[in-house]
Amino acid sequence: MSDFIQSVAEATQHMRALFGETPLQRNDYLSRKYGADIWLKREDLTPVRSYKIRGAFNFISAAIKKVDKTAVFVCASAGNHAQGFAYVCRHFGRKGVVFMPVTTPQQKIDKTRAFGGEFIEIRLVGDIFDQCYAASQDYAKAQGGVMVPPFDHMGIITGQASVAQEIARQLPQGLVPELMLLPVGGGGLAAGVTLYVQALGWPTEFRFIEPQGAPSLKRSLEAGKRIRLESVDNFVDGAAVGELGAENFKILKAYPETWVINVPENRLCGTMTEMLNVEGVVLEPAGALAIDALKDLPKEEIAGKTIVLVVSGGNFDFERLPDVKERALRYEGLKKYFVFRFPQRPGALRMFLDLLGPDDDIARFEYLKKSARNFGSVLIGIETKDARNFAVLDKKFKEAGWSYQDITDNQVLADFII
Incomplete structure (x- = not known):
């Protein structure tokens, strides 16, 4: 396990050439509300407003050493992974091709293009992600390109674990969190953070937070094997994944299914609105998952405890705000x-x-x-x-x-x- 800590330390150090560490902030409002010592790891404050840049950087920086300079990097994503991928490709001056569904909102297309500049080509293929992903794989195979997965690879997991490395450094001397709340989509972030915390020997418990309409980790832990969901609710687009990554499940299957919290999408909207109105923090649905899950924790069980929440992203399109407010009102x-x-x-x-x-x-x-x-x-x-x-x-x-x-x-x- 010490080898993993060393690998994460090296990955984190290399990232500093791209961006500085994100802040770990004690949140007074949430601490008072829940009677606990609550800290937010602000991944919404990376250059691309999500933690996805970490995994993409670690994977591509390693791959560059193994492939020809003319090799093209390829990814399939309509969200945060595409933006992190584009930013990293521009940093290294390497060509990247991003496959997105035809239905991708123009705002996401424009942001990905802005982050990648001249080094990024965007191809719109298919109406749904599965069609888009298949096209990206065919392209990579035909062109000898390098596929950059969003979560299911040890290089990605190691990059995301840099979140935990920073948390450990940023916490006040001697303070160890008794509980960490981690959002889960494909499982790359949760796998990396838990693996790192375990390597440190902390006695920390975890809660894994998924949207109610995409409970891939919950169903997989219940079945004892990876389960592919027949359908998902795409409202929490940053975590609406139909099947957990294979490498990620190897790590997360060690945890009890009772540690998974499935958050109702409409209730989540109330948390997004609350954080915007009270704290001035703009969160995408996936970025609010861990904060919303505090509502499911018995207050007597968390009273006085140190709790770290990973705020995974802030890529929110304000055109969605009326829908978010509507959902929150209906839930309440x-x-x-x-x-x-x-x-x-x-x-x-x-x-x-x-x-x-x-x-x-x-x-x-x-x-x-x-x-x-x-x-x-x-x-x-x-x-x-x-x-x-x-x-x-x-x-x-x-x-x-x-x-x-x-x-x-x-x-x-x-x-x-x-």
Whole structure:
């Protein structure tokens, strides 16, 4: 294990030519809120606003020594891995080809191109990542290119472990974390950090945080082998991985499945909004995973403990902010959607509005169709300041004889008409 510590130390030292260490900050707000000593490792403050640059740098710096100067580096990614890859290719002055799905938002394409400059070529292939990844592999094979994996390689794992090396150096003298919260997608970061902490001999426990819609580590630990998920929710795009890396699972399979926390996507949105409003910290969904998981830890079990959280990324497209706020309100019970059978007569709307309380607001009102000559189906979105107000409204609606359906938690209907 001492060999691993040495390898990580060398990787970290070499990275300093590219970027300085990210800060480890004690967060007073979260510490007070949860009654613990909470520290944030701010990987959202790397040059590409995520930790992915570490693994890409370590892999490419090693590969350069083994391949011809004309060799092309290749990756498939629509997110943080592509940006870290591009930044490193420019640093070394080596050509890199990034394969992205055709559906990749223009903002991500532009950022990757900006980080890589003249050294990066971007190819848009396929509607989904699997098609894009297959095309990248075919290209690398045909051109003799070097594939740079996002997480499933020991070189990547060693690079990501530099996060732990910095944490160990930055903590106050003699302070050892009793608990570390690590976001998990493909598992490269979690594998590297746990391996390094184990090598140090710290008695630290871990919690591995995944989005509820992409529980690849949880399912794999339950089954005792890697499980490929049939489908994933892509909202937490930085951690929505269908299958954990093979090398990563070899390391993480030593931990109990009870150490995995699956975070609801809509609840996560509340944490993103909270950190933006209270702390002024911009986080992408994956970057907020570890912070959100604090809500699942019994306060009596973490009281007074030193806890380190890895904030994995801050590449947030503010065009997504309305959706994030919407999801947070729905999770907190402050916004609901209804389909009402609305009578087509004068005064009906006024009668409906009179039922609303002073803290209730109509956020959406839309006729879907006239289901009969005298009635129409209306989509109504209502926001309120206190979730308990909806119980009052429900009673008023029933007493007034309104026919309606609450579709807030009906995902099929909500996705179709909201």
